[in-house]
Amino acid sequence: MSYSRDEVKQITDKVMNMCQADAVEVAFSGGERSATRFANSSITANLIENDQQVNITVYYGQKSASATTHQFDDASLKRTIEAVQALAKRRPDNPELMPPVKPPQEYLDVEAALPSAVNFGPGERAEMVRQSVEVCEKLGVLGAGYIPKFHWTEATANSEGLFSYFRYADASFILTCRTPDQTGSGWAGTTGVKDIGNIDARGLSEVAARKALQSRKPRAVEPGRYTVVLEPRPAARFLQLMLGSLDARAAEEGRSFMSGKERGETKIGQKVFGDNVTLRSHIGNPILRQSPVGEDGLAARDVTWIEKGVVKNLFYSRYWAERQKKAPTATTANMSLVMDGGTATVEEMIKTTKRGLLVSFFWYIRGVDPMTLLYTGMTRDGLFLIENGEIVGPVQNFRWNDGPAVGFNNISMLGAPVPMHTGEAYDNPGTALVPPMKIEDFTMTSISPAV
Numbered sequence: 492m493s494y495s496r497d498e499v500k501q502i503t504d505k506v507m508n509m510c511q512a513d514a515v516e517v518a519f520s521g522g523e524r525s526a527t528r529f530a531n532s533s534i535t536a537n538l539i540e541n542d543q544q545v546n547i548t549v550y551y552g553q554k555s556a557s558a559t560t561h562q563f564d565d566a567s568l569k570r571t572i573e574a575v576q577a578l579a580k581r582r583p584d585n586p587e588l589m590p591p592v593k594p595p596q597e598y599l600d601v602e603a604a605l606p607s608a609v610n611f612g613p614g615e616r617a618e619m620v621r622q623s624v625e626v627c628e629k630l631g632v633l634g635a636g637y638i639p640k641f642h643w644t645e646a647t648a649n650s651e652g653l654f655s656y657f658r659y660a661d662a663s664f665i666l667t668c669r670t671p672d673q674t675g676s677g678w679a680g681t682t683g684v685k686d687i688g689n690i691d692a693r694g695l696s697e698v699a700a701r702k703a704l705q706s707r708k709p710r711a712v713e714p715g716r717y718t719v720v721l722e723p724r725p726a727a728r729f730l731q732l733m734l735g736s737l738d739a740r741a742a743e744e745g746r747s748f749m750s751g752k753e754r755g756e757t758k759i760g761q762k763v764f765g766d767n768v769t770l771r772s773h774i775g776n777p778i779l780r781q782s783p784v785g786e787d788g789l790a791a792r793d794v795t796w797i798e799k800g801v802v803k804n805l806f807y808s809r810y811w812a813e814r815q816k817k818a819p820t821a822t823t824a825n826m827s828l829v830m831d832g833g834t835a836t837v838e839e840m841i842k843t844t845k846r847g848l849l850v851s852f853f854w855y856i857r858g859v860d861p862m863t864l865l866y867t868g869m870t871r872d873g874l875f876l877i878e879n880g881e882i883v884g885p886v887q888n889f890r891w892n893d894g895p896a897v898g899f900n901n902i903s904m905l906g907a908p909v910p911m912h913t914g915e916a917y918d919n920p921g922t923a924l925v926p927p928m929k930i931e932d933f934t935m936t937s938i939s940p941a942v
Contacts (some may be wrong), residue, residue, distance in 0.1 A: 492523050492541040493609070494644040496656045502545065502563060503648035509565075510572050512549035512579070515650040516591050516787075519545050522643035522658075524918075527616040530635040532624045537613050549576050550591070553584035589787070589809045591649035596790040598655060599774050599783040604642065607687040608660035611640050619692035623666060626696035632675075632703045634696065636666040639918055647788040655788050661685045661780040663917050664692055667872060668703040669942070675885075676942045677702025678724065678852045678872035682912040683922025685780045689910070702851060702873040709885035711938060712876060718847030718903075719933040720840045720877070723911045725853040725870075727925040730770075730830060731913035732856070732866050733895040737796055737824035739805035743815070748864045748896060749805060757805060764800040764899040769831040771795045772822045776829060778910055779922060785821035794822045800900075825913070825921060832926030833905030840904050840929040842880040848889075848935070849875040849882060854915075864894040871941040888942075889935035897932075904929040 503517040521543030528536040548557040549572075556579035560571040616638045627634040642660040647653065665680035679699035681690055721729060736742070742749035742757040749758045772794045774781050785791035787809060795803045804820065812819035841849060848870075856868035870888045877883070908924035 492521070493642060493658065494521055494543075499644060499646045499656060500648070500654060503646060503654070506545055506547060506568060506572070507648065507650055509568055510547070510549055510576070512551055512576060514550035514591050516548040517545055517648045518548075519543075519646040519648075520643065522641070524639075524641055524643075525612075526637060526639040527613065527620060528637055529620045529624070531633055532628060534617065534620055537616075547571060547575055549579045550588070551579055553586065553588050554579050554582045555585065555588055556582055587810045589813070591651050592653055592788040592809075593651045594653045596653060596655065596788060598790050601657070601775060601781060601783045603657070603659035603661075603685055603780050603782075605660065605685050608640070608662055608685050609642055611660070611662050611687050615687070616640070619664060619690070622693040623696040626693055627668060627700055630697075630700040630704065632668040632670055632700045634666055634668045634699070636664070637917065638665075639663050645782070645784070647784065649788065653788050655784045657782050657784055659685065659780045659782070661922075662687055662690065663912070664690045664695055665917055666696055666699045668696075668699040670703050670707055672707070673942065675703040675705070675707035676872045677704075677706060680724070681910055682917050683780055683920075684778065684910050686778070689778065705875065706873045706885040709874070709887045711887045714889060714935045714937050716932045716934055718844050718877075719930050720837060720844065720847060720849045721928050721930060722837060722849070722851055723909050723925050723927050725850045726928050727911040727913045727923060728853040728856060728868075729895060729898060730828075730923065730925055733864055733899070734825050734913070736861070736864060737805050739807045739815075739820075740811040742805055746861070748862055749802065750862075758802045759805060761802055762800045763802055763896070764797060765902050766799050767831075767833065767902050767905055768797055768800050768899050769795070770797040771829050771831075772824075772827045773829045774822065774827050776827060776924070779827055779829075779924060780920075781827035785826070786819070786823060789819065789821035791822045791826065794820060796824060828913070828923035830908060830923065830925050831905075832908040835904040835906050835929070837906060837927050840906070840927070841877055841882060843904070844877045844929070845879060847877045848886070849873075849877055854941075859892065864896040865892065866894045867892045867936075869939045869941055871939075888939040890937045890939045891934060892936045893934045898930045901931040901933070902928050903931055
């Protein structure tokens with residue numbers, strides 16, 4: 492299911508014409524969410540959901556309220572509008588409420604709905620499952636995988652005359668393999684790509700299967716500080732841990748790692764990470780699905796957040812930018828992210844490591860101290876000991892205590908960035924281009940019983 496620009500505008504115009512308020516904002520979203528799940532060499536579920544909704548926000552002075560409906564007939568819209576208008580009038584004034592964004596907003600022309608992803612259906616996903624199962628059966632492991640696909644339309648309209656429209660399609664392939672005795676586990680995947688040609692189901696399955704076989708019967712080694720080679724998935728999770736600190740308000744109010752010594756000061760202009768850490772939002776990136784529409788309908792633009800370890804920008808919401816007399820940052824700090832990489836392969840990182848660990852996966856990550864970006868988490872799905880430039884065998888998983896404030900100052904090698912989701916789940920936006928990385932002196936605190 493797809494929605495043309497004209498179809499969406501007819502819907503948003505209809506809603507605004509039915510509202511009676513000082514100002515109105517309508518956010519439309521709709522399309523197809525589908526996925527194939529498989530386990531034990533067979534497809535267990537083919538899921539498809541076609542949905543549509545409008546979120547209606549009405550304003551009366553400094554009061555506002557929002558409500559959502561999935562039904563677009565006149566009666567349903569009328570009920571929703573009457574309810575949200577009554578609710579808004581009862582609300583207290585919000586001193587931080589910002590009026591709707593005014594046009595014109597010049598949105599970048601981003602092609603994010605390629606035919607290969609738009610037409611990526613159950614048949615194509617079944618072929619990927621066949622390839623994966625063939626590899627798993629050949630190598631004698633059990634695979635459990637997830638292949639989600641989105642074909643979605645988003646739009647924002649308001650009573651000032653603003654209208655934005657964006658359509659995208661993307662897909663992912665995620666696989667965990669286990670050995671029949673449940674002592675070995677391996678993970679591989681790629682997420683959020685808009686060109687299905689970038690998904691190699693057979694190759695990813697071979698990686699996950701071989702990791703599972705190689706991770707059987709791990710031996711225990713002592714906790715301590717290790718050189719770690721983070722594959723892209725744990726590297727992406729590690730990157731995500733610093734994104735919240737890029738909020739300007741939290742930094743200026745003294746609640747963030749990016750806060751300066753005095754209240755109101757930030758670390759903009761300061762070198763806080765190593766020379767090889769550069770992080771940007773790249774709206775026109777050819778690999779990632781990315782939206783040209785930023786906060787509240789502002790036109791998104793490329794932003795350099797960190798350059799060679801120096802903090803260049805923080806995210807300013809519209810309210811905080813106005814209060815601080817600065818321009819708002821239309822692109823949020825987790826939007827269209829690209830972390831610059833290097834030329835090293837994971838194999839080269841291993842060869843240059845005297846003693847360390849190859850890490851396949853981080854999970855169950857929780858915050859310890861936001862002011863220092865200290866986190867705790869665990870490894871799983873394949874942890875391997877490196878000695879004298881070679882993998883010598885699997886080791887028991889660890890709990891770790893570390894974070895980007897330290898780790899991003901200890902990166903000694905980087906590889907080529909690949910698309911990888913930064914969050915715990917894979918269904919929502921959040922894929923970035925992240926390189927594998929070699930980090931020195933990473934703190935492993937205790938053994939974890941995870942497989």
